[in-house]
Every structure is written in C-alpha cells, then in structure tokens.
Amino acid sequence: MISNQQSLNLSPYSGIYDIVVPKDNMLRQINELVDFSFVLDELQNKYCLDNGRNAVPPIRMFKYLLLKSIFDLSDVDVVERSKYDMSFKYFLDMDPEESVINPSSLTKFRKLRLKDVNLLDMLIQKTVEIALEKELIKSTSIIVDATHTKSRFNQKSPYEFLMEKSKLLRKAVYQVNEDMKEKFPSKPTTDDVVETVAYCKKVVQVVENEQSICEYPKVKEKLNYLNEIVVDFQENLSPSNDPDARTGHKTVDSSFFGYKTHIAMNEERIITGAVITTGEKSDGKFLQQLIGKSQKAGMKVKAIIGDTAYSEKDNIQFTKENDMKLISKLHPIITQGPRKPGDEFEFNKDAGMYVCKAGHMAVRKARTGKKNTNNSQSHTYYFDIEKCKVCPFKDGCYKEGAKSKTYSVTIKSPEHNEQRAFQDSEYFKIQAKERYKIEAKNSELKNRHGYDVAISSGLLGMEMQGAMTIFAVNIKRIVTLLKGIK
Known part of the structure; x- marks a missing residue:
C-alpha cells in the first residue's frame, strides 16, 4: 500500500543536511532539478492504495536504482552506503536517523513494479523535457551510433561462470587469511547448475560468518557480487546462461556476446532516443526508429550524423522524404x-x-x-x-x-550516387566532425557507469539497466550545462 507519498516527516535532525550536503553537491542539484513525482504517477496503479502495509515509497526505490547507476554499485553496496552517506540519505528524502531498506527490496521493485513500464522511453523523454524547459537545447541535429554491452555470462556455461566468480572471492579471502582454505566446502564434482549454485551459496555463507574478513572492501565487493549472482540463478535456473544474448561482431577478428544499445544524441550531448537489441542486429536498421523517438521526446530533427552503417538506401530515401540531411558517408555495399x-x-x-x-x-x-x-x-x-x-x-x-x-x-544505385555527391560538400564535411561526441558518450556509459557488462540476464534486464544509466548520464549532463560548462 502507498499513501501520503508527498509528505515529509519533520525530524529534529533534518537541519544537519544544510551543513553536510553543500549546495554544489551533485545529488542536491539533481534533487532540485528533477520533480520525481512522475515516478509516482507512472507506478501508482502497481500498488494497492487502501490495503496492506505501507510500502517503501516508489520514488525512493527509483532513486536507489538511480544511485546504483550514477555510482556503479551493487544492490547491497548502494544500501550500505545509504546508511552513512548523508548525501545519499538527503537524495532519498530520508530523515538522518531513518533506517534503510533491505537490499532484496530492490530486486522485487524491478521485477514487480517496473516489469511492464516502458522505462527507457519514459526516462529519456523526461530528461529531454527538462533540458527544453531550461532552454539548453539549441541544435537541430542528432548524432547516432550503437554501443555494445557484453552479457553478464560472456558466453560461458553457468558452471564456468559461477566457479570463476567464487574463485575470485576465495582468492580475495586468502589474501587476508590463508587459513580460510580449510573452511570452504569441497568443489562440485560435476558441472550440474543446481550443485554449483549450492556450492557458491555455501562459499558465501562461510565468508559472511567471518565478520572480520568480509568487512575488507576487496572481499566485500566480490562477496556482494557472488551473492547477487547466486540469487539470480536460484530464481532463473535454466540450461541457458543468457537466453536473449547474441553474438555480435566488432571486426572480422573480434566478436562479443551480449546486446546493443542504439543511441541518438543531440549536439548538447543529451541522449534523445535509444533502442536496445540483441548483439547481432545491424546499426543502420534502427535509424528511423531513433529519429521518431527523438522527435517524440521534443527534438526538432533536421540533420542526422552517423558512420557508414546508416547510409543504406532506405535511410537515404527516408531522410530525403522528410526534408532531413543524412551526414553519413556512403559505403558502396551497404544496400x-x-x-x-x-x-x-x-x-x-x-x-x-x-x-x-x-x-x-x-x-x-x-x-x-x-x-x-x-x-x-x-x-x-x-x-x-x-x-x-x-x-x-x-x-x-x-x-x-x-x-x-x-x-x-x-x-x-541512384540514391547512392546522389549521396556520394552530397558527402563531397563543405556542409557535410563540417557536420561530420561532430560525430566524435557520441564516441565520448559511449565511453562515459561504459567506463563511469558500468555499461560495458550487463548486470542481469535477459533483454528486459538490459532495457532496465539502459533506462537508468541513460537517465543518470542525461541528468548529469544537464547539471553540467546549467553550470555553464560546455
């Protein structure tokens, strides 16, 4: 049950936030920038309004997931940090002395409350709406590209993956105390998933029983990670390690196993549209969809900047019919x-x-x-x-x-001949130089927000991860633009 979501409890200690969370703190700036009531409006029908125990406010649960994306933390670690980090508590609209949630609540929130919500489009549209209200968007061009995310299981069998992660935990423990070797259970004798999950669960329990060891940061990080994997496998036991992931190719000699996020971004470096697919999909096939999503979010699109993947005949025809310029170098064999x-x-x-x-x-x-x-x-x-x-x-x-x-x-083809002439123009050459911006954005997603590896299995989990990560980087970019930093 949810009730009285907008009200705040008046704590005698609330004044401490004015001292320990300065005005230039990023989380304070985000709180002041975004009206998170849209989360409540979207999820209200997922809760009972007049029966049962009071639920944790959905806005707070959403903010927990946002903190995970901003700081690239596990469920356990984001909750742990919210116990003592006052900027986290302030951001979560908690009283300084208030107790935190159980980390398992985040899993339930994702699966029960967010499952049927078009989170990706909703969050991107919200950030573009904020940027337009603040008059931060001046450009009429979007830059398009696709970035890949490796499957959490990286084409390994469940047995191989689980044993690898349990080994990393044991290795971290041995660096603290080698005598722990005698306390760990015997390794599985087969590659049976159920037996392997049970083994990993025992490893977790052994470490958790050693309070002095599991508090070491290098141990705690790997312990939390293995624990989440064990829970995920217990709930989704399957012979397939990631049924939705597919093999994609970066070059003739390199490939990856996972997913692709097709992205449209304006010249102000705010993502205006995204489509998440399995890894084998072609970049160019999603251009028209990205244009439509960007327009629906509020962007006026007059030019599209991309690499050669987007210069196929259908895209050339589409942009011409809609009075748009396609800044994409022609590849003679793309059709x-x-x-x-x-x-x-x-x-x-x-x-x-x-x-x-x-x-x-x-x-x-x-x-x-x-x-x-x-x-x-x-x-x-x-x-x-x-x-x-x-x-x-x-x-x-x-x-x-x-x-x-x-x-x-x-x-x-005639379309290719016309595009070939256009790409020799001075306008084309100048606009094409803007494409580097989306490469930097892809790097930010991966290196600062953990978007290089999926945090769960399945396309639905990837879409949720993409939604929260893109929302986080867009809000951070808006905060930066408001400071006057280009």
Whole structure:
C-alpha cells in the first residue's frame, strides 16, 4: 500500500543536511532539478492504495536504482552506503536517523513494479523535457551510433561462470587469511547448475560468518557480487546462461556476446532516443526508429550524423522524404539489393562483411560483374558451408549438397550516387566532425557507469539497466550545462 507519498516527516535532525550536503553537491542539484513525482504517477496503479502495509515509497526505490547507476554499485553496496552517506540519505528524502531498506527490496521493485513500464522511453523523454524547459537545447541535429554491452555470462556455461566468480572471492579471502582454505566446502564434482549454485551459496555463507574478513572492501565487493549472482540463478535456473544474448561482431577478428544499445544524441550531448537489441542486429536498421523517438521526446530533427552503417538506401530515401540531411558517408555495399523483406542478411560495417540470420559471418568476399558497363557490379560474400549444413535456419537458405553458400549485393544505385555527391560538400564535411561526441558518450556509459557488462540476464534486464544509466548520464549532463560548462 502507498499513501501520503508527498509528505515529509519533520525530524529534529533534518537541519544537519544544510551543513553536510553543500549546495554544489551533485545529488542536491539533481534533487532540485528533477520533480520525481512522475515516478509516482507512472507506478501508482502497481500498488494497492487502501490495503496492506505501507510500502517503501516508489520514488525512493527509483532513486536507489538511480544511485546504483550514477555510482556503479551493487544492490547491497548502494544500501550500505545509504546508511552513512548523508548525501545519499538527503537524495532519498530520508530523515538522518531513518533506517534503510533491505537490499532484496530492490530486486522485487524491478521485477514487480517496473516489469511492464516502458522505462527507457519514459526516462529519456523526461530528461529531454527538462533540458527544453531550461532552454539548453539549441541544435537541430542528432548524432547516432550503437554501443555494445557484453552479457553478464560472456558466453560461458553457468558452471564456468559461477566457479570463476567464487574463485575470485576465495582468492580475495586468502589474501587476508590463508587459513580460510580449510573452511570452504569441497568443489562440485560435476558441472550440474543446481550443485554449483549450492556450492557458491555455501562459499558465501562461510565468508559472511567471518565478520572480520568480509568487512575488507576487496572481499566485500566480490562477496556482494557472488551473492547477487547466486540469487539470480536460484530464481532463473535454466540450461541457458543468457537466453536473449547474441553474438555480435566488432571486426572480422573480434566478436562479443551480449546486446546493443542504439543511441541518438543531440549536439548538447543529451541522449534523445535509444533502442536496445540483441548483439547481432545491424546499426543502420534502427535509424528511423531513433529519429521518431527523438522527435517524440521534443527534438526538432533536421540533420542526422552517423558512420557508414546508416547510409543504406532506405535511410537515404527516408531522410530525403522528410526534408532531413543524412551526414553519413556512403559505403558502396551497404544496400541489401533486391531480396525480399525478412530474407536479408545484416551488414556489419566494422568487419566489412555480411552476417546471416544465425549470426555467422562471411569468410570472404569477391567483386563480380563487368567493369565499365551500364550494368551494376556486385559484391559476393561466401559463407562456411560446414556451418550451413548444421544451421537451424538452413531451410530455404542452404541447398543440401551445395558446394558453396553465397550472398550478393548490388553496389550502385541512384540514391547512392546522389549521396556520394552530397558527402563531397563543405556542409557535410563540417557536420561530420561532430560525430566524435557520441564516441565520448559511449565511453562515459561504459567506463563511469558500468555499461560495458550487463548486470542481469535477459533483454528486459538490459532495457532496465539502459533506462537508468541513460537517465543518470542525461541528468548529469544537464547539471553540467546549467553550470555553464560546455
């Protein structure tokens, strides 16, 4: 039950915040900048209004998740810090002497209250709305790119992943006290997930029983992490370590297992739209969706700046029809050619190769067609037929007994010729220089806010992580802009 959410208890100690949380404190500035009542408006129908015990205010729970994203903390660590960090308590609208929540409440809040909420779009739109109200957005261009996030399980089996994390905890403990080796349980004799989870749970219990050891920061961090993983596995025991994660390619020789976040950002470096997908998806396919999300958030879009992944024929046509400029260098093989919708392969611009629907990348390519003729030339991509023979998608794609599997695309098109002329213009060259800004934003997401690795399994968990992380970086950027720092 929720009631009287807007009221504050008058504590005799509340004046301490004026002393220990200065006006230039980031959390104080965020509290003064954002009216978080929109969270209550969005989640109110998820609670009973007149029955049961009073719940922790949803605004406070939301702020806990925001603190996790801002400071890249685990559930346990963000709650622990809110016990003694007065800026945290101030931000959470708590009295100085008030008790904190149980960390498990955050898991329940994510799963029960946020599950069916379009959190990503809602939070981005809220930050853009604030920036527009403060007259911080002057540009009419958006910069687009995609950044990858590795799966929490990184293509390892559940057994391998759990044992790796338990080993890191034991190693940290041994650095404090080597005699602890005798207290840990015997390692699992099989790779059974249930047995491995039970083993990890015993390791956690052993460390938790040693209060003098588990208070060491290097031990505590790894203990909290393993504990969260154990809980996650207990609730989602499955032979698959991350059923939604997929293999994506950064170059011909490198790949990752996880997800992609397709991002649109204005020149003021505020993210205006995002789409989160599995890792194998092509960047260029989500341009039109990013434009639509940015416009819905309140942006006026007259130009789009991106790399070669966004210069495919459909995007050139779309931007032309909507009186927009597409600042994306042309790649001669980016178009899908005459294939029917749904039958196309995805082009990976970093590797310069096509990827089939199963996630396999072409092993080589060749140029076909006569030069210096009116007929268009094509690039033909060759795939490893040994993989095609056992592929679950081979029906209609690979003919049994064939000695090769190829995929061809036309190089030339009228749209490409027009775009080629445009990219030689001075306007194109000047605007293209702005693209570096989104590379810096991707780095901020990963290096400062832990967006390089997913904190949970599944696309839904990735979307929640993306929503909170993007909200955090957008609010921080608005605070910076308000200070007059460019």
